[in-house]
Amino acid sequence: MTEDELIWRIAGGSGDGIASTSQNFAKALMRAGLHVFTHRHYPSRIRGGHTYTEVRVSADEVKSRGDGYNFLLALGDSFARNPQENAYYGNEEIKPLSENLDELHEGGVIIYDSGLLDPSEIENFDERVEENNWHVYDIDLRSMAREHGREVMRNTAGVGVTCALTGIELEWIEELMESAMPEKILEPNIEILNEAYDMIHEEYDVDAPDVKVPSGEHDEEQVLLSGSDAIAYGALDEGCRFIAGYPMTPWTEVFTIMSQNLPEVGGISEQVEDEIAAAALAIGASHAGAKAMSGSSGGGFALMGEPLGLAEMTETPVVLVEAMRAGPSTGMPTKPEQSDLEHVLYTSQGDSQRIVFAPGTAAEAYKQTRKAFEIAYEYQIPSIVLYDQKLGGELANVPASVFDEEPNPSLGSTLTEAELEDAPHSDTGKYKRFQHDVEDGVSPRSIPGQKGGRFLATGNEHTPEGHISESPENRVAQLNRRVQKTEAIRAELDTSSKDDSHQTYYGPEDADYGLITFGSQQGTVEEAVDVLNENGHSVKSLGVSDMMPFAEEEVAEFIESVDEALVVEMTASAQFRGLMQKELGLYGEKLSSLLKYNGNPFEPAEVVEGFEVNIIEDDELDHNRMKFVPSAGD
């Protein structure tokens, strides 16, 4: 992490356009040659409720939210509930300012809308400003917006002020507004932007704070997108043209992106009555010869447990995505957590087999979603892409070339009618869809409507032609064959080169210590590795994505290569560390845990601190676990 980066936090009410303003801001700076990364914090409410988005901007690559931040734009909350005395939610109106002070760096900047916010309502505000050497700008953004347009355009006024103080050239913002805004509102917004910018230049010393935007340049074209975008594009490029779903935060984003794009490519999206139906539709469409997917978050995925087993037993390819949020039950709908790991690995009855990938970045989400489809259709098995609200929602710049790939519409191990003619059939003409002795356990399927391909698919144990059977010999042959597929998949995934593997290695190869994580925490852990090495420690990291079949060899090799490793995950019960120990059966004494489950993802500094306390100072810890309890306000 460098000092010369901007971490800009725009805070206000949910429904006040915070998300779109911050997205435009991030994209403008990406176009200006900088690296950007956004972190969203929002409540489970449509309107009102304190929300913020952080945009971290740097000349170098950024992989995570920062540690705290250095620039606050506090807007009003248009939908704040009436503050009654002793209401448990407190005075909401002032929250965009009051809730955001704890993490603001020393020497940081505060712009607040004096038309809507009154800092005298905050205890010791002036003292804190002085103590922390904050630069405070009280500007009536609301009036400025009203004068030229509408009150909601105060966001634009705030961006104008930000640009003036941080040295961002207005043309970057203007260009973006021109492409993003409808004609009608463009003109007043440009006026407001310029007026705010000019006013600051005229009335203030813009050099007073030293929080500035660096200048940078990309070597290749970049795109700004989220993990949800990347999952959707991965699915589309694998020829997925059918999705069925039921809305649930945060999976709704993937569902929405797919539903908006599918009609343009002749695909079908179905919003259905519940998640049982959603998974069953994906299975039905796939069975009938389409590449299909569904998905949900924890509660909805629970409803998919039985269809998931049906897909496995009937060997119907299907891809499900699971966007984790804090549980149990409704939990915290808009907060990320990784505690659905075991739920996704083990739900559904019987000796169940499935594929589970947990990508760590948007680029990995694209690649691994594609791989999930490829394997599902090649091996006729359900694949699951496991991610969370953090990866799904955060925006980061990614080289456009990552997506410059050829489509793969292959239905995998499926026969054509011509091939069916030579395929084995029962005496009565049924195609032997589930043959016992086949390579890698994969018996190719036929598709309804094909001549000579009819068979019975059933969730009961079945004979080669699909008839229900409880014969012990057949049972063992069929179950062994299905299990054999997982081993073949493991072999296919086990790539000898670290660059091709789904696991992500970072830091000096000969380091003494390791950090291991999975899914969305990868970038944060890598930033922590940089800091730790700068601090004189010797640390590397491993981000694991192959959860099932588990990346046994790679993880074992990594643990072997270090003295000790800290396992970083957003769960309370160390599910990921448990998975490693279950799969490897070893290393209990080498691993300890750093856990966070308060609804917010790790910041790099928290991982750094966790490592120093746990590994270096070697504090005696209960069950090798350290829970991260962040200071108030996080």
Next chain:
Amino acid sequence: MSAFSAIGEEREIDREEFTPGLEPQPTWCPGCGDFGVLKALKQALPEVGRTPDETMLVTGIGCSGKLNSYLDSYGFHTIHGRSLPVARAAKLANPGLEVIAAGGDGDGYGIGGNHFMHTARENHDMTYIVFNNEIFGLTKGQTSPTSPKGHKSKTQPHGSAKEPLRPLSLSLTSGASYVARTAAVNPNQAKEILIEAMNHDGFAHVDFLTQCPTWNKDARQYVPYIDVQDSDDYDFDPTDRREAAEMMHETEDALHEGKVLTGRFYVDEERPSYQQEKQNIGEMPEEPLAARYFDEDYEWERSYDMFLDKHK
């Protein structure tokens, strides 16, 4: 050659093509009404000109769910209550298929009731046969959603305190565009109704009374049956929603008074099927989606070309 040459094939079809040879033999109890459904369906399919390779029969779990074990076609024996969502997606992926879903009264009106309501509402172009034996057959005779009030079973030792569900009325209010009731004891009518249901463009629901001599009642109890179209005692217009609703109500009440009324209760040939509705708004391709995967010349779109610009 099309990828699915069984679809639309014109030829003579023998109903024995739908019999899967010696094995498996039906395991239903002697006298079970389920045999009647199997027989009627085997007779009806050739008459609508469908071959085994273009027919997809999707079933739930129950004695009734075994139907596709004994009828030779493409079959999908799913899980309890979920035949409809599997079936309707198959129809969307390949509208050329003759898609039939079937299952028990517990399967379709109980555990899968939500899917029943919504599939009817959406008016998917398919046939849905509910084997209504007013009982859970496979799990040994427990009370089902259509069991009459007071019905005693091992799990309702003092008799059911619940009024039975009204399957025909539920179907109508949910949006089905063809609603009929027939009975295993009336094979000729059953065959005719299944033919109409398959020819109907929309969701055709057939409540099929199937006696369960093992747990419930034998065939005699569904006799005599009355065909409301043939009888002079009933005069209503099945294309009129209000008249249909009244007739259904009467029919549902009559069943528990020992009077078996059957026939067509509601027929709406005007309402477009779901597939047509979806095509009208541009959310469903004109060519069957499934065929695209076998089309060597199809130029598959790339998200890089289609969608990436808005992220730049």
